[in-house]
Amino acid sequence: MKMMKMMGYFEIMLVLATFLTGLKSQETLRLLNDDILGLIVFKTDLSDPFSHLDSWNQDDASPCSWSYVQCDPVTGRVSGLLLEGLGLSGKIGRGLQKLQHLKVLSMSMNNISGAISPELGLIPSLETLDLSKNSLSGSIDPSSLTNLVSSVRFLDFSENQLSGPLPDNLFENCSSLRSLSLAGNSFQGPIPSTLTECRSLNYLNLSNNHFSGNLNFVSGFWTLNRLRVLDLSHNALTGPVPNGVAAIHYLKELKLQGNQFSGSVPADIGLCPHLIKLDLCDNVFTGTLPNSLQRLKSLKYLSICKNMLDGDFPEWIGEMSSLEYIDFSSNGFKGFLPSSIGDLKSLTYLSLADNSINGSIPVSLFSLGLSQVDLSGNELSGSIPSASSKLFESLEVMDLSANQLTQNIPEEMGLFSKLRYLNLSYNNLESRIPPELGYSQNLTVLDLSYSAFFGSIPGDICDSGSLGILQLDGNSLTGPVPEAIGNCSSLYLLSLSHNNLSNSIPRSISKLKRLKILKLEYNELSGEIPQELGKMENLLAVNISYNKLIGRLPVGGIFPSLNPSALNGNLGICSPLLKGPCKMNSPKPLVIDPFSYGYQNGGENTEDASKRPKEYPQHKFLSVSAIISISAAVLIAAGVLVISLLNISARRRLTFIENSLESFCSSSTRSGTTLSSGKLIWFNSKTSPDWNLSAEMLLNKATEIGGGVFGTVYRASFGDNGRNVAAIKKLATSNIIQSQEDFDREVRILGKARHPNLVELRGYYWTPDLKLLVTNYEQNGSLQAKLQESPPLSWSNRFKIIMGTAKGLAHLHHSFRPPIIHYNIKPSNILLDENLNPKLSDFGLTRLLRKLENHVVSNRFKSALGYVAPELACQSLRVNEKCDIYGFGVLILELVTGRRPVEYGEDNVVVLNDHVRILLEQGNVLDCVDPGMSDYPEDEVSPVLKLALVCTSHVPSDRPSMSDVVQILQVIKAPVPSRM
Structure with a gap:
């Protein structure tokens, strides 16, 4: 009986277990159907032009065999969607919230558009979200992303079209976040202060946006002591960088370039022992480099270019033994280059351009395996050192232009196997051009202009056949343009102007089918221009002025449309573009014979030549009396001409003065102010700010933001809140109109140019030594x-x-x-x-x-x-x-x-x-x-x-x-x- 009862118990348990198993299977099937349903619905909002998602079939029992879908091997639930670079478009719509076990969603490198879907915040298990390199747009909605930020570990929205400010409370709960990239969007405004709550961050990239403001609060960044990479580059951040970065002990990359940071470089950067990359380029840092930087023994990349740093070039640079990349260009460094720079055995890139460094180039520098070296725009002197075999094998770019280098170019310069660009212009080398330069098989650009070279142009300078630009202007080169110049088959620009080259222009130039610019002005070239040059279809610009050329101009190509300034100063080029004599390459007559060309008495033609008296000599010199008469007539005519020109000039000056005074009076009346040197003149006093500063104070408060052919541009902020912003252009005064009245008249004409697509000119400042233009400042x-x-x-x-x-x-x-x-x-x-x-x-x-x-x-x-x-x-x-x-x-x-x-x-x-x-x-x-x-x-x-x-x-x-x-x-x- 007891046994019977036991058997009944087991039967009941077996039935119950079977029932429960069935329920579990149904639940599992239901959950699997949720995954399939969610993915199919998700797919309907996408365009799949390359049919990558054709395997997604709603009739399948499980999605785990579908392309680009990953499943958990234990539960069978969808855990990952890896959809990178499939050419998908459309938007992220419904369906994803069904995937309750989804951990990884990666859709980078597609063309997904629209706003960031709120449904992404409804996936509690999501750990990695990568939507980079798409076309997402709109602003960040904190209500839809708060849950997402609180759970996800890796978040990448970089390189989209997202915009607007970031809500300050967006990162209030971000303790799980390990990696965040919002780079390459159009976010603006301040960086959210709550970002400092993300204490687990290892990687933070906010580069290439429009974030603004100062970094006073960002000293909280230094509390993110797990950071390995911090990238705030290419924004509009201002002010000093606060100390405290040393608290990020394991920081490997710090990128602050392309902002408007000012003040000193923080000294405690040198206390980050694991730093590999430091980029502070294109800011407004001042002062000297902190000595603490020499402690960065692991640093490989150091860029501080385009700042206002000064002081001597650091002698301790050689102690930074891991450096591979150095860019100190466009600062105010002076002093000598230490020989210890040769201790940087890993160095491949060095740019010290546009500083004030003097002394000689250390021999030790040319013992390194550099691929690019730019020392241009300094005050270096002495000779170019001989290179090591290591440099022969590695050097690709060398720019030593605009220095004070002397003596010969090392003959082995032509042995650089990878050299593509060589610029030695604007030095004082006083040597011949070594023919070995033509042996460089990869040389594309060779610029030796204005460096006191003499002698002839080597005939084999283009033996390599790769040269695209050859500039030898402004030297003392003599002899002919070599016939072998026609071997320069890749030449795009040939500039030989301002030398003493002689003989004729070689016909072989017409073989240069790729040539676009030919500059031969200011030489001693003679003879006729080869007609073959008119067949050069790609030639866009030619200047042959101030030579001794004669004869017909080529009839084809660019020549018929040349400006006369490109032809002036020759003995007699035959062209309707020019006035004056036209000389052909024929023997010159020894005497003046009025009958030699069929004319006599001022008008007889060749048919009447036979009627001339037989006793009239075939060749006759002018008599002494005739010469005296002609001379007297010329002197009288010249006197009359001079007096007439003086009268005309006087009348023009009077008219000019009257017009200037009229313009002065009318403009002063219009502006409500009188012209006075050293005052800011506004064209519209109602809309102009009340600036009572001198120009010097104005520029002291301003930040340099650019420059060009006509001067330097500054950004200036005024008023208590600093919201009144203008752009100030400090004009280069060497060639600017010096008369204040003339300057005022011309500037006022420009000030009248009002149009929605023109930057408004608001006023100006004038003194004999300083001239400023004030315009609107455009924030973007x-x-x-x-x-x-x-x-x-x-x-x-x-x-x-x-x-x-x-x-x-x-x-x-x-x-x-x-x-x-x-x-x-x-x-x-x-x-x-x-x-x-x-x-x-x-x-x-x-x-x-x-x-x-x-x-x-x-x-x-x-x-x-x-x-x-x-x-x-x-x-x-x-x-x-x-x-x-x-x-x-x-x-x-x-x-x-x-x-x-x-x-x-x-x-x-x-x-x-x-x-x-x-x-x-x-x-x-x-x-x-x-x-x-x-x-x-x-x-x-x-x-x-x-x-x-x-x-x-x-x-x-x-x-x-x-x-x-x-x-x-x-x-x-x-x-x-x-x-x-």
Whole structure:
């Protein structure tokens, strides 16, 4: 009986167990169905053009076999979605909240758009969320991300289009967060103070945004003592960097470059023993480098470029034995380079450019395995040291220009197997050009200009066949241009101007099919110009002025449209472009014979020559009396001419003075103030701030933010709250109009140029030694900076910038007589407001110059390579509207393609407008569109590119006016009428 009862108990338990097992299986099946349902719903909001998710089938019993899906081997639940780089688009919508065991969601490198989904905060198990490199937009909603931040460990929203300020309470509960990256977005405002609550952070990257404010509260960052990487670079952060960084004992990377940090470099940075990378470049740090930096024995990367640091170059640099990369450029360091720099055996990159370092180059430096060395713009003297075999094998770039180096170039310079760029210009080397330089198989750029070289040009200087740029200007080179110059098959620019070269121009130059710029001015070249040069289709600019050339100008290519300034100063070039004698290469007559060319008595033709008296001699010298008569007549005519010119000059001066006084009186009356040196003159006193500071005090309070051909630009804040901000341009005064009345008149004309797409000129300051222009300050910086940011601009924003720039230029060209010429079109002179509307700055500054000197044109070339119209390449000083239109066309090309106007590769030089023109001729013009701009209307982009090519026509008269450009752009953007 007892046994029977026991058997009944076991049977009951067995039945109960079976029942419970069935329930568990049903629950498991239900949960699995939740995963499938969630993924299928999630997929419906995505576009999958490459069918990567075709294996996701709702009829399957489990999603664990699906592509890109990971499951927990124990529970069978979905634990990871790894969807990187699949070309997916759409948005993150519903469904993911069903995946209650999801730990990893990675969708980087797709084209996901829309706002950050609130459903992401409903996944309690999520530990890693990577949505980087997509097209997410909008601001951060704290209500949707509070739960997410409290649970996730690795969070990456970098390189999207997110914007707005971050809520200060966003990180109130972030104890689990280990890694956070918001880099490459458009966040603005202060960094949330609650971020310092994330005590477990190992990695923090807020770079390439618009975060502003000072770092006083960020001293709390130093309490994040688990940080390994801190990147705040390329924002708008200001003020001093507080001490305390040493508290982050295990910090490996500290990146603060591209802000406006000021004050001294924190001394306790040297107390971070594990630091590998330190980048403080492009700030406003002052003072000397702290000696504590020498303690950083693990440091490999050290960049402090573009600051205001000074003092002697540190002797202790050699003790930082792990350094591989050093950039101290654009500071105020002086003193000698210590020989201990040769102790940096791992060093591969060294840039000390644009300082005041003197003395000789240490021999020990050239014993290292450097790949790039830039010592340009210093005061180094002595000779160039001989290189070690280690340097022969490693050196790729050497720039020693703008120093005081002397003596010969080491002969072994041609043995560098990897050397691509060599610049020794602006020294005093006083030697011959070593022919061994032609042996460098990879040399692309060779610049030896203005360094006192003499002798002949080596015939084998292009033996390598890779040279793209050869600049030998401003030396004392003699002899002919070698015939072997035709072997320079890769040459893009050949500049031999300002030497003593003689003989004729070699025909072999016509073999240089890639040549675009040829500069031979100011030499002793003679004879006729080879007609073959007219067949060089790629030649854009030629200057052969001030030689001894004669004869016909080549009829093809660039020659018929050359500016006369590129031909002047020769014995007699035959061209309708020039006035004066035309001489052919034929024997010169020894005597003057009025009948030798068929003319007598001032008009008889050759048919009447037979009628001349037989006794008249075939060759007769002028008599003494005839010479005296002619001389007297010339003297009398010259006297009359001088007196007439003096009278005209006097009348012009009187008229000029009257006009100046009239302008002075009227402008003073309008402004309500009188001109006085040393005062800030405002064009509109109602909207101008009440600044009672002198200009010197003004600049002392200002922060330098840029510079260019015409001067340096500062940012100045005024008022109790510092909200009154202006940009101040300190003009380079060497060539600026010195008359205050003239300066006032020209500046007031520029001040009248009011337009939504122009930066407003608010006033000026004038003294004989200091001249300032005060303009509005645009918070969002320049187009140049925007083009370097990520994510890339959308087509709508690019078109908006193109259209706005065109309207601004059209206003300058067509609303003023004479027109206001910008002259300096380039991305850094196009500022952007908060809505990415463009505003042209620095327009019309050539009006303030006494004359447009050659060095201004030359500096313009250097500062805006590729934007300068080809007719100016020969230092022509005829600046007109067509020059602006050319620069505008190049701007369009850069905006649409995302490429620089001129790009230097290892083997060639790519000129953007030529590249696009070739693609257009091949029918593949859309192949050049910026690949980062994934979505664009072809029917707009294609005609815009064609318009750009018309604007960059080599012949100025072929370029449209800016009013025509605006009308064309409006037609391109106009909606296509629907068909009924």
